[in-house]
Amino acid sequence: MTTVFNKIHRLKQQPGWTWDHFLTEIDKCSAAGIDEKTLYSHYREPHKKPNGHLEKLINQLHDDCFPNPFPEDLNRLMRLYNHLFSCKKHMAKEKDIQDLEFFLQQQSQREEDLLRISRLHWLLGNIEFDRIPLYRDNGMRDQLALCKQQAINHYQKSVSAIEAHNQHAAQEETVGASHLYKARHNILACYLNAVPQASRAKDADIIDYLKASNYIAMSKQTLEVEPFQWTIARNGLRFSSLIENEVDVKWFFMALASLSQRFLGLDYEPLNHGAISDGDDFHWAIDNVLTSDYLASVKVAIQKKGNGRRT
């Protein structure tokens, strides 16, 4: 999920978007507006949780400036599913999800529009993806293997449909690289989440897919364009740690620390994520690269860079 932090950065990155312009655009959306200090603190702090008003305004502005390329009816269906999945009080939730899944499967077979096919498979992939922790935590290996593979297949079909669409679409109608990145990220997440945390570093499937998919290189490319995507940097750090690659660990850690010096504290918890020091996947990096001396040198380097910019 794209956070408000990322959306504020993406909006701010547009040409001509000074803080004054940003606030003017916000005022056009709502008479109540947003206090400048609040907006700026959400721009600076990856851990800040936005209130409903701010989130609504930023989402509205973001949707206006960066319209989603997928059909709106299917985006809304995806939102409905997300609400259904996260609802604790919904009775017969699994049965309703199965009914929705059946409908989506039927639709995806009838559909001819590539973007609709892509989004339907994306949603089918999400449904299978969300079952992975259930089967993993209950030791149901056969069901886990099946739902992991089905999720991967759906996301792969979604990627293929986007690529086919982009081959024939006019430039302004092509689906951006960020959406392809997200679908591929979900495939890798299927591999990772299917394995209990303690066994991830030694899991051949994860390592093989990680190398075959070129995920690390793709993450670096995405961060070159959008350096504010700290979740991408954090995942890059995670996988670099899992495959014990010191150079990449340093690259992704520098990306995090350059975005916010708070990441220099390994106990820092950004929004909806645990601290790096708490994650088993980061153990190798912490033990072998992210030593206190190294952290201190990164801090000095970033401060020098900051001073250089000011002068």
Add this chain to the structure above:
Amino acid sequence: MRKIRLLILLSTISIVLLVGGCATAPGVDERERISSPEPSTQSIGVSEPDELKTEKLETKELLLEDRELEVDSHDAAPSADGLHKKPERQSDDMERLD
């Protein structure tokens, strides 16, 4: 002196027992109506006290949760049979992106 102390102690105990007994006895006072799952205050046009509303909500939620468990146990995916542990997102699972 001892007798007086004993008398005071006994009378205190009997008061405590009396109060406790009244609180749990059926059909006695307002307390009974508050703990009842279907109070009759609405039918006679009396507005519900806040405590009563809260307790009604809590009771409904509990009932809903029970029903939810029942329905889930009947209608859950066949593959989810025999689960002994609730699925929980591990602390550092990757989240999916939409």
